[in-house]
Amino acid sequence: MKNRDTLFAEFIEYLQLEKNSSQHTIDGYKKDILDFFLFMDEQILQSLSAVTYQDARIYLTKLYENRYAKKSISRKVSSLRSFYKYLVRESYLDTNPFAQVSLPKLEKKLPDFFYEEELEELFRSIDTSTPSGERNKALLEIMYATGIRVSECAGIKLSDIDFSSSVILVSGKGKKERFVPFGYFAKEALHTYINSGRKRLMKGQVHPYVFVNQKGTPLTARGIRYIFNQLIEKAGTNKRIHPHMIRHTFATHLLNRGADLRTVQELLGHSSVSATQVYTHVTKDHLKNTYMAHHPRA
Known part of the structure; x- marks a missing residue:
């Protein structure tokens, strides 16, 4: 052996x-x-x-x-x-000593998300009069519009965006590719940023990546997290933010407004529906709270 x-x-x-x-x-x-x-x-x-x-x-x-x-x-x-x-x-061994080892039961933690009014407040706090402001607006719009991961967002290239069909080709986990649609607000913000803010931020750099930092080099996942933390501080909210919250918010808002689980699974790029089902717990809580607040005999 x-x-x-x-x-x-x-x-x-x-x-x-x-x-x-x-x-x-x-x-x-x-x-x-x-x-x-x-x-x-x-x-x-x-x-x-x-x-x-x-x-x-x-x-x-x-x-x-x-x-x-x-x-x-x-x-x-x-x-x-x-x-x-x-x-x-591969026939190197006959048995797997870890096959019967039981895994510890994990506590199911519900994902953090923004309520619609909280997200609107975050959008309003962005100053779009500067190149970095245009970038930040496009960054937040595209992440909320698509629910993509931070690493997926950092990897978007200009050639991945189809403005005529309003879809982005996203390279996900395991290099699996999927097309994700985006709406009017994201389209406008992205179009403005690419044709204005990005050109000014590039400073002579030449590369295909959409989102760039102040030096014109591609924005990293860590850079995106830093930007989001700054946005939260500026918005004056006490809620702690991590970029994955935008992904959670995307899924939660879709389900709250009637989207089916399979569609949300496909949009998120989850390999199985079980990974998406955690969001149904959030939406059930939302439904219960709405019912208790508004039903005459609740």
Whole structure:
């Protein structure tokens, strides 16, 4: 049997070439598996085939003792389960010691979102008299109009936007592409920014990315988060913001206004509807609160 470093390298190559996993996902697998290799060394486990179900249970106990969050433990166990599943599939091993290890139950946390009036206040607070203001308005409009992830927004190129059909080609997780529509307000803000603010911000730079920073270079996901934090401070709201809240708001507002779950799933780029169902809890609360506030016999 090949040594563990060779098998580890083959697994990473499998994630890159066959699974088409994102670099963020691959980095997560690397860290989780290398952490387990340290545990193997401590336990004097000479090879991957020497690891038993009992060893997997001991590792799980150690993670709890080191006070890892339940979410982190679940991710680590899932990573190792996938690694061993690959080894079994490739006939390097007969059994997967992590197959029967139960994952800790995670608390279901409802997504934060903006109410429509809060979002309107945020839009109104943007000063569009400057190039960066035009960019910020376009950034907020397009993220709310499409529900795309921050990383997806940072990756938008000029050639990805079809103004005639009002759709954007978005490259999502695992490099999966999807077309996402956008409405009138986003179209106007994006058109103004590209033809005015972006040209002034570019400062001689030449690249295809839509959203740029003050130096004219492509805006990163971290840069977008910084901009959103500034917008919230300027709007004077006490609510803490993270860019993913705009994605949550997009989904929640669509469902509140009658959109079906499957359509929202497709727009968000979720691989399964279960990832989208969390938003139904939010909309149910909204319906209940509206009912209690307005029904004569509530």
